[in-house]
């Protein structure tokens with residue numbers, strides 16, 4: 001049996017396409033009292049569809065872990081609701097919620113063999129021994145762990161221990177899987193492999209998943225939607241492409257990926273989410289955030305890969321009406337060249353993929369800076 005077939009058999013009869021709708025309603029958590037009071041999570045509203053893979057992403061202290069722990073029931077909210085398939089979970093203890101959590105630290109029982117770790121929750125549910133063994137076997141097989149069944153956790157690598165933790169979560173047939181930075185203790189290569197594996201399994205089984213990370217590429221590569229949090233609130237909840245290309249705020253644009261923010265003069269707001277602006281000596285039409293038209297001040301987001309550098313002769317550089325620059329760093333990475341260019345708008349980052357070696361601009365070169373206007377994004381500055 002393949003790993004996916006084993007996972008299917010394990011979950012046979014558990015409908016995943018209609019169950020696992022998770023709704024957070026005004027979810028709030030305050031710690032401490034008086035001047036010490038911290039609002040870790042500030043009235044979050046979020047609807048998560050059955051089968052959706054959601055990542056909570058944001059800077060340290062923005063409330064990701066606290067939100068996840070309230071969903072799991074490890075933390076009591078100060079206000080609001082966690083609703084799963086129409087049922088408020090607030091008064092239900094963590095072990096009675098149809099959810100399973102995978103922790104950064106794996107949290108395996110060191111004195112129990114792998115198969116007893118995986119079967120632990122089923123034993124508490126008093127499953128008959130034959131059924132328990134059958135289901136543990138399927139869970140082990142779904143994570144390709146059969147040959148490690150009789151080992152102790154400390155006889156396994158970090159990656160293998162995390163697979164045991166995943167098998168232990170899956171065997172409970174949860175409606176919602178919760179992940180608290182599960183890959184951060186693994187080395188970079190294994191992390192990349194495991195993220196693909198978790199995503200493949202999750203997509204195949206369609207179990208609603210909420211995943212906390214501060215690793216952007218993890219969030220980008222795994223999620224149906226990324227929820228960017230800031231100071232206990234949701235800044236934006238959207239698919240990775242939207243978060244990257246059309247961020248809702250300067251905070252999101254700055255937090256995800258690298259960003260150049262250019263000063264612009266707005267000539268007109270043209271409706272249909274477009275505006276005409278003057279920037280880098282050019283008059284161009286760019287896509288615009290819906291709130292840009294009413295904002296006091298706006299800024300143009302240009303990602304480094306949307307900038308282009310064109311060589312100019314040293315005598316040409318002074319005539320270029322505000323869009324000339326000088327290369328201050330030029331670093332060849334093989335698949336890309338990354339530049340820093342000094343311009344009258346400040347320093348800008350540019351990335352060129354698949355460079356022709358002959359076209360690489362050396363440090364000190366004078367260049368003309370151009371950008372792809374369709375890939376730019378006008379957004380309110382004070383957002």
Ligand SMILES: Nc1ncnc2c1ncn2[C@@H]1O[C@H](COP(=O)(O)OP(=O)(O)OP(=O)(O)O)[C@@H](O)[C@H]1O
Pocket residue numbers: 031032038039040058059060061062063064065066067214
């Ligand atoms: N038990 C606690 N008592 C007091 N304050 C707490 C407690 N747990 C969390 N906090 C505070 O709540 C805020 C949110 O913390 P949380 O751990 O949810 O953030 P996070 O986004 O998960 O951060 P990180 O990425 O560093 O794990 C922080 O200011 C933190 O100091």
